[in-house]
Amino acid sequence: MDKSLFFLRDSRWKKVRNVTSQSFSANKMKKMSLLVNEKADRLVENIGKEQAKSGFVECKQLYGYFVMDSISACAFGLDVDSQDNPGHPFVDHAKKVIQSGFVFSPLIAITAIFPWLAGIFRYFNIGLLKSDSLRFFRDIATQAITIRRSTANKENKRMDFLQLMVDATRQKHEDGTNQKEPQEDIDDDLKIQHENDKDSVHRDAKMSKPIDDDEFTAQAMFFLFGGYENTSSLCGFSSYFLARNPEIQDKLIKEIDEVTPASESVNYTTIAKMTYLDHVIRETLRLYPIAPLISRVCTKEYEVNGFTIPKGMQVDIPIYTIQRDPEIWPEPDKFIPERFTKENLETTHPYSWIPFGTGPRMCIGMRFAVMETKIALVRVLREFRLETCPQTEIPPKTGSIGLVTPKNGIALRVVRRN
Secondary structure: OOOOOOOOOHHHHHHHHHHHHHHHOHHHHHHHHHHHHHHHHHHHHHHHHHHHHHOOEEHHHHHHHHHHHHHHHHHHOOOOOOOOOOOOHHHHHHHHHHHOOOOOOHHHHHHHHOOOHHHHHHHOOOOOOOHHHHHHHHHHHHHHHHHHHHOOOOOOOOOOHHHHHHHHHHHHHHHOOOOOOOHHHHOOOOOOOOOOOOOOOOOOHHHHOOOOHHHHHHHHHHHHHHHHHHHHHHHHHHHHHHHHOHHHHHHHHHHHHHHOOOHHHOOHHHHHOOHHHHHHHHHHHHHOOOOOOEEEEOOOOEEEOOEEEOOOOEEEEOHHHHOOOOOOOOOOOOOOHHHHOHHHHOOOOOOOOOEOEOOOOOOOOHHHHHHHHHHHHHHHHHHEEEEOOOOOOOOOOEOOOOOOOEOOOOEEEEEEOO
């Protein structure tokens, strides 16, 4: 996993990032959104069944199954169907990894704060993944990569993450260029400034070395494990706030009904038109950013406000604290989606909202995670209204280690709309 983007540094990080980023362009997301919408069919069906069975719905769990199915399809090209087949080997091994502490592991936090410890952990064979799960996912990825290389020039190939990475690597090798996506592919539906890298690329040995299968595997696995907890929590928190604020839910439902009159019309293009949905997601991420802080390493001595940051120093940025700062956000504990209207954003500091980080190392899966969340919410609210119930924990308690996630889940009542 030290070959994933989260841990890579310098020129090797740049090489892998350049290839990986092409898989998350707007054009690629449009194709993946069709797969995600298919998985949402089962999500809506199971929410209705669970409400009828238990009298309430454990949202985060059901959203988690939906996310597992979406990512496994879009990353590995697998039809896992964890929503109806929780005993599938893929699901079983994924749960082992997540439950063993991949997302919440102190090792992640320790190596983020003290990167030099990674070498010591590696020397003593201290890792995050169980060996059987590691072999399982490595075998799956290796087989998938082999198939995708053989179908690289075929018209009927799947547009999943591994295929897109193989295609991007092959294209770079053939033309020797680092061609950027068209401008319309760079603009994302959160309107966050895309990286604007004007520095020259140092063509050293690490940069020119082709991406190997372990690096392919590492990106796909981090896409799965990192995206699972982040997106299921975001879906859960968003549903909680909508249930607690029925007037906001009414406004969002009106927008959904106007833009997507049928479930088949839910796709990347239509959800990008829903400005109020975007405000709701942003405000949820302001109050509950999944990563409470991000870290950056200073690459050259830099002075800011009279303080000199030496080269090599790590700077930790407290996202959670900044996004609840009353001097920046009036009434910071209130859920007010209108904070993110175009007019209000013009008077807000651009770095006062950074749940995915910012700059060249901002979360590369941001666009996919937001797309999943939006599709899930749109599909659910097309069929149901969300309400609190006796089982709803108000406010949700969050875990004390690692990510900001609902410790006890999100229990809500769903009522079928007429």
